[in-house]
Amino acid sequence: MPGNDTDDISVELQYPMALLKESATPDVPTKIHARVKARWKSGFSESSFRKILYFTGVCVLVLLAAIFLSLVIASFPAIRHFGVGFLSGSTWDPVRGEFGALPFVVGTLIVSFLALIFSVFLSLPTSIFLGEYFTRGATCTFIKSMIELLAGVPSVIYGFCGLFLLTPLVRSLEVKLGVAPYGVGILTAALVLSVMIIPYSASIGREVINLVPADLKEAAFSLGATRFEVIRKVILPYARSGIFAGILLSLGRALGETMAVTMVIGNSNFIPTSIFSPSNSLASAIANEFTEATGRLYLSSLIELGLVLFVITTVINVLGKVIVRQMGVEG
């Protein structure tokens, strides 16, 4: 019976089906044909849509695996030659063919984490300000767009500003402290990088703080909590995992940043001894030396630096996700 079959067909097709039923000439083959066609169409589009989604998801995984594999394959000569000693070696000598990644790993980690600490001091208050105090209106929109603009500035511009504006300031600080007045070094790189990564944690932090349920906050207010107490004891614990996820995103950005860092880090291939000493990072070393590298071992050592960076970023991301999940469970 035609009436029973309308349940199988999607809602938007039931109107024309109803028209068909009411038509003067109950043409059965036409009705069946239309029903089959309609069901085939909706079913086809549903499953093909799902298939396309699966396909794009798999594509991303395949791309990631391809990147990893190509890094491993290209750095094979270096892996075979140096083995695990590559990670603990602290000499980078292209003339003699001795390559060790330790100075770059140490430089990358120190600069990135220092930049993260500096940026959290700026981005967390900004998230609270925009998520709790100025959630709507012209001020909010203005500050929000300015923060997002920070993310859009090319990193070379950050490098220039760091080199021409920040470096003299750091140099005069070093002169006052009696340290070698380089101006460039870990401190300068961390400061420049911290400004670059503010948008990533500020935007996400603001969103999660905004999403804290109003009834939780109102319950706290009704119990007599001050605004500061509400922020400290209700909002931040609730939004903790989201804020941390934003911080993780900005850390990932900081680890891979190349141009801005290479202009202000001093490019000295030694393990840094103080916050003012020049250093070098993995991405900066690769960017500097790749074009002129001749010789299989040199090239594959540079690519192995890229592999090390890839692995470090992956490990930190995985650890971060675990921490985020822990925070979410507790919160």
Place this chain on the structure above:
Amino acid sequence: MIHLGESLSGIRMKKVLSFVTILLVSVVFAGVGLAKDVELIGAGATFPYPLYSKMFDVYAEKNGVKVNYQAIGSGGGIRQLINKTVDFGGSDAMMSDKEMAEAPAPILHIPTCAGAVVVTYNLAGNPKLRFTPDIIADLFLGKITHWNDPRISAINPGMKLPDMNITVVHRSDGSGTTFIFSNYLSKVSHEWNEKVGSGTSLNWPIGLGGKGNPGVAGLVQQTPGSVGYVELIYALGNKMPYGMVKNAKGNFIDATISSTSLAANTELPDDMRVSLTNTNAADGYPISGFTWILVYKEQNYGEKPEQKAGEVVKLLWWMTHEGQKYAEPLQYAPLSKRAVEKAERLIKSVTYAGKPVMK
């Protein structure tokens, strides 16, 4: 029947899409059809890029042969030549014996011009300092730490040098400039040769790294009491102070275009794989070097037609003869007569299927 999902705009969209596709496909094929003129491809050193740019422009106008040169660095140029993806490579550093042995076929080094590396510094008043080879080596080894060191004052009598820390600035990226500089220091300082050596990228014992000539210049100009090295052309163009250097014959030479060309007034080997640093020429600036175009001796590879090999040889001949007059206005040092003679012999030895290309 009611058409579900098919609307009038959908049909129009399909028509527009198919028209655009046809248009794109025809443009692509038209482009392919037009590429009938001979085009040569080269890649390599960034140092001579401004000169090559001008030379190839003029050459295309005069002879109608377009030359496409990509300044990807000497290392990249050598790599692309070995992979046979380019017709010629450009390099500021000559290939080592090991690299020549690893190449699939013999490669010729044809010099095109010379360049010099100067020692620049940031001192109040921009004095014209004099350096000796051992002083330069010890500066960059970190053994001389203050500007008022007695060794510097001894050869710069009458100059008031401040008691300032010396900050060394070097290149963070690999470059032919570093090659020429370190090649010179390896020859004049035994300790440098042992500790650091010569190459496009080095394990610098001390100092900050700047990316490219602009990076080094920027750091030197910003840091009082710093010393670094840049290309002569760059120093001239940016009015940077640089010092005179004592050459092997004991004369203090100021780096100029002519003293750079004069550095080649010595015994030159036939294959022109020679380093001009620490030259024996009496008036030659000691920190100079050639830049070369690298080509395979045997041009019959990769289905290259004989006509193209002929064009490559013609281009090389033009670059070492008529093209030389574009060097000096751009502040490059042109080849000396002796260098041109050797280059001629090398170009004449290029063969195609065993027969010399140049008749």
